[in-house]
Amino acid sequence: MGEKKKSGWLWPLGLMATGLAGAAVMVFRGCWHGKMSWPVRSHEYSYQVCMGCGIKRLFDEKAFRAYGPFSYDLNRLIEWERARRGQPQPQPKPSVERSAS
């Protein structure tokens, strides 16, 4: 018989219980986004990911804080940020190259 060890449950429960006691109620009622990951860089944008539910939020590296709306779709956040910066659409490169000889 080859029983696989389920070591996934062997977390430091004592440590977890302390945090869970307060958070469990809120977690079950819906995520409260209290536990965000470190900022992740994607192209020219930085964002944080919620460790609880995976929702994303833009992160200002200069101010070192999250801002803007929450969304599970990073593209929506980027669109929101573009609109905020006044760059609604990524412009295709204007054809500057002219065959002027």
Ligand SMILES: [Zn+2]
């Ligand atoms: Zn969350």
